[in-house]
Amino acid sequence: MEIDHLLSTTRAVRRKLDLDRPVEAAVLEECLNLALQAPTPGNAQAWRWLVVRDQRVKDRLGGLFREVGAAYLADREAGDAATRRGLASGQHLIDVIERVPVFVIPCLKGRPSGENATDAAFYGGIFPAVWNFQLALRSRGLGSTLTTYHLSRETAAAEILGVPAGFTQVGLLPVAYTTVPDFKPAARVPLAEVAYLDHWGAPLS
Ligand SMILES: Cc1cc2nc3c(=O)[nH]c(=O)nc-3n(C[C@H](O)[C@H](O)[C@H](O)COP(=O)(O)O)c2cc1C
Incomplete structure (x- = not known):
């Protein structure tokens, strides 16, 4: 796939996950190996990657996912058509979560400290790799x-998964083949509104 197309069309996929098509171990390992090529602070590579396929484990994690996700969505305002679509998409994922073939839970050694410089490096030690994995x-x-x-x-998820004390879970990625071959670039706030040249607020061009 051409690189700019890949970068501009990798979406959060919820409705278009193929819940019936198995995901081979080999393809997951290829993607996880590419995740491991991401940069980390001091080359720490302080990550662990939990791949969950066991239906009983997915059921238990899915219960937590639904409990929190449903409460979050219930609090969101419906707003415009795009927001309504986003909420419906979020609700769909919550509805089917246990049926998604694979969950991947990225974890990091340590805990965030509440201090910006430390925490930027802490979370920066895994999110580039998570995005590599998604790409x-x-x-x-x-x-x-x-x-x-x-x-x-x-804490409840750590008990289910056996995550030891001292490791932080940073997310949960439901993973499946997609039911469509391609996606579109998303509407975003224009660059001119979010990027400045030399001084906060100064136009970039
Ligand atoms: C740090 C982070 C946390 C997110 N958490 C959730 C989540 O809990 N549930 C969910 O459905 N989507 C979640 N998303 C996906 C975003 O909603 C999604 O990326 C955003 O709406 C833009 O859509 P797009 O990625 O398809 O362009 C998260 C994304 C990021 C980067």
């Missing part, structure tokens, strides 16, 4: 969404 999935016909709902029940 690699997309280039192979699979889709995912980075979700954070279940982190409100992180």
Whole structure:
């Protein structure tokens, strides 16, 4: 896939996940190996990647996901058509979560400290790799969404998964083949409104 197309069309996939098509171990390992090529602070590579396929484990995690996700969506205002579509898409993922073939839970050694410089490096030690993983999935016909709902029940999830003390879960990615071959670039706030030249507020061009 051409690189700019990949970068501009890797979406959060929820409705277009193929819940019936198995995901081979080999394709997941390829994508995880590409995730491991991402940069980390001091080359720490302090990550762990939990791949969940066991239906009983997915059922238990899915319960946490639904509990938190449903409460979050219930609090959101419907707003314009795009927001309504986003909420419906979020609700769909919550409705089917246990049926998604694979969950991937990226974890990091340590805990955030509440201090910006430290925490930027802490979370920066995994999110580039998570995005590498999502791009690699997309280039192979699979889709995912980075979700954070279940982190409100992180301790319960750690017990289910056996995550040791001292490791932080940073998300849960439901992973499946997609039911469509391609996606479109998303509407975003224009660059001119969010990028400045030399001084805050100064136009970039
Ligand atoms: C840090 C982070 C947390 C997110 N958490 C959730 C989540 O809990 N549930 C969900 O459905 N989507 C979640 N998303 C996906 C965003 O909603 C999605 O990326 C955004 O709406 C833009 O859509 P697009 O990625 O398709 O362009 C998260 C994305 C990021 C980067």
